[in-house]
Amino acid sequence: MDADEAVETIQREMTVFARRARASAGRMHPELSLVSYTLLGHLEESGGCRATDLAAHYALDKSTVSRQVAALERARLIERRLDADDHRVQVLQLTDAGSEILAQVTDSRRSAFRERLAGWPEEDLERFASYLVRYNTSGRADGVTSRL
Amino acid sequence: MDADEAVETIQREMTVFARRARASAGRMHPELSLVSYTLLGHLEESGGCRATDLAAHYALDKSTVSRQVAALERARLIERRLDADDHRVQVLQLTDAGSEILAQVTDSRRSAFRERLAGWPEEDLERFASYLVRYNTSGRADGVTSRL
DNA sequence: CTCGCCTAGTTGCATAATACAACTTGAAAC
DNA sequence: GTTTCAAGTTGTATTATGCAACTAGGCGAG
Incomplete structure (x- = not known):
């Protein structure tokens, strides 16, 4: 993996994480x-x-x-x-x-x-x-x- | 930093990231x-x-x-x-x-x-x-x- | 084969988060 | 004092979302 690929991967994976966090945050703790x-x-x-x-x-x-x-x-x-x-x-x-x-x-x-x-x-x-x-x-x- | 602290930090920082991503995603690319x-x-x-x-x-x-x-x-x-x-x-x-x-x-x-x-x-x-x-x-x- | 059940997807409905704009109030600059 | 700026609130519209009820197609047991 070179630096460009690494940046690409970081971008994609952070986005996936953000996406899942958004989708599921409310379900774990409906009270908050x-x-x-x-x-x-x-x-x-x-x-x-x-x-x-x-x-x-x-x-x-x-x-x-x-x-x-x-x-x-x-x-x-x-x-x-x-x-x-x-x-x-x-x-x-x-x-x-x-x-x-x-x-x-x-x-x-x-x-x-x-x-x-x-x-x-x-x-x-x-x-x-x-x-x-x-x-x-x-x-x-x-x-x-x-x-x- | 021990492992517990590291987990704590990962949790907090991933959450901050998710929060910012959610807050600002639409502004960078209104078309998508x-x-x-x-x-x-x-x-x-x-x-x-x-x-x-x-x-x-x-x-x-x-x-x-x-x-x-x-x-x-x-x-x-x-x-x-x-x-x-x-x-x-x-x-x-x-x-x-x-x-x-x-x-x-x-x-x-x-x-x-x-x-x-x-x-x-x-x-x-x-x-x-x-x-x-x-x-x-x-x-x-x-x-x-x-x-x- | 047919009946019951499962899966893929759509739609109606309610809710929550959000942005933007207009406003109120207080501070500060001049 | 008047103007200008900053902190917050509220009105309004939009968007993402989930759940529940529904349609339609496939699948297996009898």
Whole structure:
């Protein structure tokens, strides 16, 4: 395999993965869509952020994020509080219930991944993980170059 | 990083990728959605297959595939012909126009990927590609264990 | 052969995610 | 102060999707 072929394969396989993820995300966890799940995950990682940050990170329209956030708040999984300095800004944070649900979904997804990755040598797992990180961080997270 | 951490990272990063792909797929190529693109791609790879095969491969409902296929046929990108042996079966194949469009979209996606992967050592590209292939084929393509 | 069952595909219906545009409100610049 | 910009919300339309009910063709048991 040469570099061109490798790029081609990466393109195709990432697309297949994305396609399957999209098709099946809702079925594993009807209580939490892929979108909701990733939004909660980002809130956990970041320790709280603005709706605009979420929109930029995932290349979503702010209206979409607004509605998702509203739904998550209705479900008592996140809370909003007004930023003390700038009253336009709502800082979003996980509630205890949100953290718990997120942990549950993460666990069950992890089981599925573990099963999928069973039998891989540890060295390969670690290299695969580092490649994915490198790939995802190689584009800026503001949506400009992350549109793949 | 130990194996558990690696699995965790792979899970998170694959999810981020899937999320971004979903969010932005339609914007790069308004003329061909991610779904349509992958369906055409599969037809090219397989050299023609049934709607049911597409549904199984991507874990989609047959009704969804039926409608997508109808749209692709309306756009003259694919053709159906009845299987000679089994008249329930429609074999789907790319038209010349379909092949051409697919090639164009593939090219432009490839450019974006190349840019994204610029600077990666060839060795890493090849290993990344092989990991993705291994990951995607580790589940059967019939949707039973591919629901990630 | 015929009846019951299976498979491939279509269509009706409801839902969810999404984008875009118009709007509100608050901050900041001048 | 007025204009300009940024954060969010809401109205509207579109699209992808799943499920259920349906049609039509093949297959096996009797």
